[in-house]
Amino acid sequence: MALKTSNEYFARLKNMKPNVYASGKQIRRDDPMLEKPINVLRLTFDLAQDPAYKDLLITKSHLTGEPINRFASLNFSIEDLYKQQEMKRTLCHKVGGCIQRCMATDTLNAIGVVTKEIDDAKGTKYHDHFLEFLRYYQANDLVGSTSQTDAKGDRKARPHQQKDPDLYLRVVKKDKKGIVVRGAKNHITMGPYVDEHLVIPTRALTEKESDWAVSFAIPADTEGIKLISRITSARPRINLQAPYNDYGVAESFLVFDDVFVPWERVFMCGEWEFAGSMALTFAGFHRHSYCGCKPALTDIIMGATALVAEYNGVGNAPHIQDELTELMIIGELVYASGIAAAARAEKTSSGIFRPKFLYSNTGRYLAGINVYHEYEILVSIAGGLPSTLPPEEDWLNPETRPYLEKYIRRNPEVSPEKLHRLYRFISDFTCSASCGWAQHAGIHGGGSPVMEKIGIRSTYDLESKKEVAKYLAGIKD
Numbered sequence: 071m072a073l074k075t076s077n078e079y080f081a082r083l084k085n086m087k088p089n090v091y092a093s094g095k096q097i098r099r100d101d102p103m104l105e106k107p108i109n110v111l112r113l114t115f116d117l118a119q120d121p122a123y124k125d126l127l128i129t130k131s132h133l134t135g136e137p138i139n140r141f142a143s144l145n146f147s148i149e150d151l152y153k154q155q156e157m158k159r160t161l162c163h164k165v166g167g168c169i170q171r172c173m174a175t176d177t178l179n180a181i182g183v184v185t186k187e188i189d190d191a192k193g194t195k196y197h198d199h200f201l202e203f204l205r206y207y208q209a210n211d212l213v214g215s216t217s218q219t220d221a222k223g224d225r226k227a228r229p230h231q232q233k234d235p236d237l238y239l240r241v242v243k244k245d246k247k248g249i250v251v252r253g254a255k256n257h258i259t260m261g262p263y264v265d266e267h268l269v270i271p272t273r274a275l276t277e278k279e280s281d282w283a284v285s286f287a288i289p290a291d292t293e294g295i296k297l298i299s300r301i302t303s304a305r306p307r308i309n310l311q312a313p314y315n316d317y318g319v320a321e322s323f324l325v326f327d328d329v330f331v332p333w334e335r336v337f338m339c340g341e342w343e344f345a346g347s348m349a350l351t352f353a354g355f356h357r358h359s360y361c362g363c364k365p366a367l368t369d370i371i372m373g374a375t376a377l378v379a380e381y382n383g384v385g386n387a388p389h390i391q392d393e394l395t396e397l398m399i400i401g402e403l404v405y406a407s408g409i410a411a412a413a414r415a416e417k418t419s420s421g422i423f424r425p426k427f428l429y430s431n432t433g434r435y436l437a438g439i440n441v442y443h444e445y446e447i448l449v450s451i452a453g454g455l456p457s458t459l460p461p462e463e464d465w466l467n468p469e470t471r472p473y474l475e476k477y478i479r480r481n482p483e484v485s486p487e488k489l490h491r492l493y494r495f496i497s498d499f500t501c502s503a504s505c506g507w508a509q510h511a512g513i514h515g516g517g518s519p520v521m522e523k524i525g526i527r528s529t530y531d532l533e534s535k536k537e538v539a540k541y542l543a544g545i546k547d
């Protein structure tokens with residue numbers, strides 16, 4: 071049975087060799103610090119068992135015909151791309167933010183596309199390696215990281231120009247059995263709670279940089295791998311439990327201290343001409359994912375804004391209605407870009423459908439530059455209370471609770487507990503470490519806004535627009 075339960079996933083994590091470091095010490099993967107981040111991944115298994123979500127979360131493996139989790143699938147149609155987007159929006163609502171598991175889905179699709187292109191051009195066997203790995207990944211319902219962003223060192227220097235060549239992950243040895251890699255990938259989401267790290271290049275490379283042109287999959291606890299992690303979880307609650315507070319996330323410096331990778335798990339080694347294609351193909355898939363998850367964040371901000379205005383008794387105020395409409399426009403335009411990217415997807419030589427790069431970039435860009443603006447709308451309409459609300463302990467203290475209940479009142483129809491819950495949620499959502507994390511992720515995850523602009527320009531047919539202007543101006547060359 072290819073579909074696993076969340077407990078089976080967690081049991082795998084518990085059995086891994088410890089190579090995770092957090093808050094100054096080595097931890098095991100069942101450390102309580104990781105509980106909330108792991109809950110996010112658990113949900114992707116639990117909902118696959120829930121009849122209400124099966125259609126969204128389960129699809130068929132193109133390799134075996136067996137039901138598999140959609141997060142482990144490749145996109146073989148426009149409909150698959152639509153479903154991916156809808157699944158991300160739906161699941162992000164459930165956890166109040168990033169669902170995380172889409173990263174590997176996008177990487178698998180990118181590796182699937184580009185390994186076929188390399189094989190077609192060079193007669194290599196990478197696509198076979200990939201399909202064999204995918205068969206194993208799907209059969210065990212695995213979770214993977216996307217390990218793309220290198221340490222990168224001096225941003226103005228190329229990989230071969232860095233003082234320390236390890237600042238981009240590279241191949242330091244090859245033999246009959248496999249390769250040895252050294253370097254680090256930074257910012258890696260889910261690092262401490264994945265089964266596999268899926269490694270791809272971060273940029274286009276030149277002929278001098280073939281040692282840096284490398285892609286592979288490696289079990290997360292392989293010898294030589296170290297994960298130095300930062301964990302960000304929603305604030306704990308004492309009595310007033312709320313779904314948002316059950317979740318978290320962790321990123322890692324993922325260090326490869328001379329790690330051996332057997333050939334059958336290598337998907338690119340030295341084919342520098344294809345590094346850019348692998349990097350951008352992943353970016354295209356992942357920015358398409360953002361066209362599903364970022365509207366979910368807008369939905370959460372919009373819902374909280376509308377509710378707090380209603381609880382304050384000012385829900386119908388024209389300026390608030392205006393701000394809510396702006397949120398609707400941002401969220402739906404980003405989503406529409408994703409739909410357009412899927413509708414105009416291209417069937418690649420592997421059979422995988424690649425979303426139209428232009429539209430996944432426009433959607434991701436629009437989402438990125440509006441992140442702080444969206445929070446600004448919620449914060450301005452919520453007033454100052456999310457940042458000044460006394461802690462839950464004071465709510466629970468019989469001496470102070472009556473005062474809090476009396477002086478939190480707004481719309482007389484709304485109970486103090488509802489007000490308290492909503493303001494505490496907005497506080498946790500907009501005035502916390504989790505909020506800072508979400509804002510940074512909203513800007514940089516999948517590539518900073520400047521990267522989307524570069525992506526848009528690089529494929530845009532500007533000449534045709536000049537021709538239109540020439541025609542209207544009566545200019546003949």
Ligand SMILES: Cc1cc2nc3c(=O)[nH]c(=O)nc-3n(C[C@H](O)[C@H](O)[C@H](O)COP(=O)(O)OP(=O)(O)OC[C@H]3O[C@@H](n4cnc5c(N)ncnc54)[C@H](O)[C@@H]3O)c2cc1C
Pocket residue numbers: 173216217218219222225226255256257258259260321507510511514515516517518519520
């Ligand atoms: C919360 C979060 C989660 C993430 N998760 C993952 C993950 O799971 N896997 C993964 O691979 N990556 C992940 N990332 C990394 C993300 O893709 C990068 O943060 C993003 O691509 C920007 O790279 P950087 O952080 O190294 O910034 P930098 O490269 O330092 O760029 C910062 C800014 O510097 C400027 N700049 C950089 N280089 C140049 C140049 N050569 N010329 C001119 N200007 C330049 C640009 O203005 C750019 O916006 C994550 C990031 C965040 C914030």
